[in-house]
Amino acid sequence: MDVVDLILAILHHFLVFALAGLLAAELALIRPGLSGRNLGLVGRLDGAYGGVAMAVIVVGVCRVIFGLKGWEFYVSNHAFWGKMIAFVIVGLLSIKPTMRILTWRRSGADAVPDTEILAVRSWLKGEVFFLALVLVFAAAMARGFGA
Template sequence: MFRDFLLASAHHLLLFGLVAMLAIQSALLARPIDAAAARRLVGVDRGYGTAAGLLLLAGLARVLWGVKGADFYLHNPWFHAKVGAFVLAALLSILPTLAFIGWRRQATQQPGWTPEPDRVARIRTIVRIELVLVALIFVFAAAMARHGGLGL
């Protein structure tokens, strides 16, 4: 029982950390991007990736060793919706990651360089879509916890 408590706690804290990283990215993208901002974005994105990887491991551990057992998760459509939203957010996050790395490189090589405003706006939109997907994960988790959820 204590192991399940630890796994659930880690899972929840990592998800909140993931939300924090996305919120920081969104805030940084609302300002002009210079070399310092590009470096910060790369660092925050590294934290986001680390949190996402650890979150995936904590979730897998809950499925394999949690009190509810694998059958609860694997036969619950809300679990699959939750995993699907996570995978979609992870795939979308590749574009901002590549942009941040490129911006840092450009800003380092060319003092005074700034990314095109349209490109920044597109990346900011992707980060916000990721935030919406993470919000859906919370909703799907609430439905999943009710074993089938919403009476469906």
């Protein structure tokens, strides 16, 4: 039993659920017809998404270093590295949507062109796919697969 490991595991789960929730909220809001007040909301959600992603990294690294299994368990595990690669891909896929959202907000336009909305939705769906892969690798790694 280890309280630090437990607290880090709880925080990690809170954060990854928050991340998934924010991504789902962005997908729900970013659809043809997006404008005005919802555009501001999307901007705030995207900022929170970035902040939560950073916190996931900090808590994740703490789990590797201070977790029960010890860092050696993870660095030699292929499922761990699969998870890291999938997570990095989620981060890379999120760059374009963030840049688009910033541009939309700065332009002050009343409505966003549908073609741009649909393009951003494709990037977001890509993030959903790789986030699901992160979960697959997480479950495998926690059970020693890929060792």
